Amino acid sequence: MNPSADALRRQFGPAIRRVTESCGDTIVTIAPGRIREILAWLKDTPDQVYNYLVDVTAVEYRDAELPLEVVYELFSLDRKVGLRVKAALPKDAPLEVDSVVPLWAGADWLEREVYDMFGITFRGHPDLRRILMWETYAEGHPLRKDFPLRGRFSRSEQVRQALNANPEAHYSLEELGIAEGYHDLPPDMRARLARGERGRIPDATGGR
Amino acid sequence: MAVKRTLDVALGTTGLDERGLPVTVPLGFETPGATAVEEAPRLGGEHMLLNIGPQHPATHGVLRLVVELDGEVVVRVIPHVGYLHSGFEKLGEYRHYNQIVPLTDRMDYLAPMANNVCLALAVEKLMGIEITERCKVLRVIACEISRIISHLVWLGTTGIDIGAITPFLWMFQEREKFYNLQEAWTGARLTTSLTRIGGLMADIPDGFEADLRAHCRSLLTVMAEVDRMLTRNGIWAGRTQGIGVLTAEEAINMSMSGAMLRASGVAYDVRKDRPYLDYETYDFEVPIGEHGDVYDRYLVRFEEVLQSVRLLEQALDRLPDGPINVADHRVILPPKHAAMTDMESMIHHFKQVMEGVPAPVGEAYCSIESPKGELGYYFVSDGTAKPVRWRVRPPAFINLSALAKMSQGHLLSDLIAINASVDIVMGEVDR
Numbered sequence: 001m002n003p004s005a006d007a008l009r010r011q012f013g014p015a016i017r018r019v020t021e022s023c024g025d026t027i028v029t030i031a032p033g034r035i036r037e038i039l040a041w042l043k044d045t046p047d048q049v050y051n052y053l054v055d056v057t058a059v060e061y062r063d064a065e066l067p068l069e070v071v072y073e074l075f076s077l078d079r080k081v082g083l084r085v086k087a088a089l090p091k092d093a094p095l096e097v098d099s100v101v102p103l104w105a106g107a108d109w110l111e112r113e114v115y116d117m118f119g120i121t122f123r124g125h126p127d128l129r130r131i132l133m134w135e136t137y138a139e140g141h142p143l144r145k146d147f148p149l150r151g152r153f154s155r156s157e158q159v160r161q162a163l164n165a166n167p168e169a170h171y172s173l174e175e176l177g178i179a180e181g182y183h184d185l186p187p188d189m190r191a192r193l194a195r196g197e198r199g200r201i202p203d204a205t206g207g208r
Numbered sequence: 209m210a211v212k213r214t215l216d217v218a219l220g221t222t223g224l225d226e227r228g229l230p231v232t233v234p235l236g237f238e239t240p241g242a243t244a245v246e247e248a249p250r251l252g253g254e255h256m257l258l259n260i261g262p263q264h265p266a267t268h269g270v271l272r273l274v275v276e277l278d279g280e281v282v283v284r285v286i287p288h289v290g291y292l293h294s295g296f297e298k299l300g301e302y303r304h305y306n307q308i309v310p311l312t313d314r315m316d317y318l319a320p321m322a323n324n325v326c327l328a329l330a331v332e333k334l335m336g337i338e339i340t341e342r343c344k345v346l347r348v349i350a351c352e353i354s355r356i357i358s359h360l361v362w363l364g365t366t367g368i369d370i371g372a373i374t375p376f377l378w379m380f381q382e383r384e385k386f387y388n389l390q391e392a393w394t395g396a397r398l399t400t401s402l403t404r405i406g407g408l409m410a411d412i413p414d415g416f417e418a419d420l421r422a423h424c425r426s427l428l429t430v431m432a433e434v435d436r437m438l439t440r441n442g443i444w445a446g447r448t449q450g451i452g453v454l455t456a457e458e459a460i461n462m463s464m465s466g467a468m469l470r471a472s473g474v475a476y477d478v479r480k481d482r483p484y485l486d487y488e489t490y491d492f493e494v495p496i497g498e499h500g501d502v503y504d505r506y507l508v509r510f511e512e513v514l515q516s517v518r519l520l521e522q523a524l525d526r527l528p529d530g531p532i533n534v535a536d537h538r539v540i541l542p543p544k545h546a547a548m549t550d551m552e553s554m555i556h557h558f559k560q561v562m563e564g565v566p567a568p569v570g571e572a573y574c575s576i577e578s579p580k581g582e583l584g585y586y587f588v589s590d591g592t593a594k595p596v597r598w599r600v601r602p603p604a605f606i607n608l609s610a611l612a613k614m615s616q617g618h619l620l621s622d623l624i625a626i627n628a629s630v631d632i633v634m635g636e637v638d639r
Binding site: 022023051057060061063071080084104105106108109113130131133134143147149 | 257259274276286289290293295297298299302333334336458460461462463464474476481482570571572573575582584586588590596597599601605606608609613638639
């Protein structure tokens with residue numbers, strides 16, 4: 001058992017919900033509201049120094065009653081010790097936790113991936129967009145258990161959407177703002193982009 | 209000037225003026241009748257949007273970069289990934305543990321055997337299986353061959369990105385020898401599927417050890433040639449030194465791993481710091497850089513190839529006899545002849561094929577030092593034969609996230625060099 005678990009208990013008391021061990025790894029489950037505070041403490045306290053964020057991911061269990069878990073895999077490069085920190089998010093409340101990007105810049109893409117695959121929102125993330133799926137992806141969050149293996153839409157619907165894909169969606173407003181050519185775009189397209197409607201899938205009647 | 213240009217010979221002219229210098233071809237507006245070119249508009253302050261990829265040879269796969277340029281200077285890079293997303297993690301939740309092995313081949317397809325090994329180690333940690341000594345050493349050989357293959361491809365393609373064709377040809381010639389070994393062992397050059405939970409798909413074939421030793425020796429000769437050609441080459445150094453710098457603090461903060469982290473001076477190597485497969489008993493060094501630029505990443509990977517050769521030689525020296533698989537036939541398929549003749553073996557065979565091998569309730573994270581960096585597999589089990597969650601910690605994906613920061617303020621051509629230095633493989637980035 002990793003001694004950091006006891007140190008966390010002493011420091012944070014009831015915010016440490018559970019300490020378990022599995023296959024030799026210590027797992028500390030904490031209150032989701034205090035993730036950033038507790039991880040910052042683990043990162044900066046002199047005898048903890050978990051300064052390396054190995055991974056951020058999430059787990060959903062097959063048992064629909066069980067909450068989703070956000071998992072942080074930490075490692076101390078100085079002490080060569082690892083620690084896994086989890087936070088359970090009940091499904092009946094909004095799936096939201098604080099982003100740890102202010103602590104580790106490396107969490108940026110990892111949190112985007114969790115958002116993309118599980119639909120968990122990270123408060124305070126600088127640029128929370130889908131990363132592996134495209135931005136107009138409308139079928140939901142693929143790694144959720146209620147997401148069927150072959151996707152939500154039928155094959156023909158997927159093909160139809162691909163063929164009708166809005167070419168404007170290949171560039172975000174931010175990206176189009178770079179080019180001088182932005183001012184040459186048709187006014188209605190600029191207006192749509194300015195309203196943040198980029199990449200909306202055109203409806204079946206062909207109207208945009 | 210004795211040599212005449214071919215075209216001039218064909219046209220019957222000398223191609224030289226009265227001073228003996230080549231005649232210059234007059235530009236358009238100097239020719240009679242042509243109008244002078246309009247003065248170019250002043251472009252200062254206007255930024256240009258440039259799209260690179262997803263189909264572009266310098267992006268090493270289907271990476272797409274949207275670049276904001278001020279003249280030739282990169283102001284901002286917005287990477288877009290996911291074009292090769294195959295949903296491997298989702299697929300894994302519908303498969304037995306052994307059936308996941310082929311999926312891992314297709315992630316880091318430049319080092320498939322290392323991925324196979326990582327999967328097997330993670331599942332064995334989850335199930336509490338202790339593998340045999342011979343299997344451990346063979347897996348070390350598999351990992352180090354993968355590292356060599358991957359680094360050779362990296363060195364060759366990075367050379368091409370920067371404009372050097374020769375290393376590419378030399379490297380691919382050497383890689384071919386290791387690929388032949390890999391093919392002799394596993395039957396495939398790319399989709400090796402080498403490991404099984406509790407062992408290996410096959411033992412090494414006859415003559416493998418002698419060939420591997422011979423290839424290691426010839427590799428050292430070629431690496432010495434590349435060293436002579438690149439390491440102190442003014443063009444190479446000029447294109448790579450001081451480019452894409454990450455300090456040690458930044459590299460740790462951005463969760464870099466592998467050569468990206470070590471080139472910045474952080475000696476973190478999973479083989480040393482979280483040893484697996486008895487790596488702590490081998491004698492090898494972890495090279496680190498001091499500047500954290502593209503050149504140091506080149507030096508680090510170069511040295512890692514040499515260290516891998518050392519590891520391979522030690523592994524071959526200590527390779528023990530004995531079985532490659534654990535004796536437990538609840539985990540490893542019994543031999544075919546036993547399954548056909550012996551009732552108990554047939555039951556084991558049937559149950560493994562039809563039901564898979566159940567893992568106890570729990571979770572395990574196991575990481576290895578793959579050629580790209582720290583490759584980690586995280587399994588969560590609910591007691592059935594299929595994982596609840598299979599998470600891949602993809603080193604190339606996380607290393608690529610630093611691209612935007614590293615390339616700010618560099619030239620567009622340096623962006624290509626920086627992107628090459630990350631050593632991405634899109635199969636793993638997108639999964």
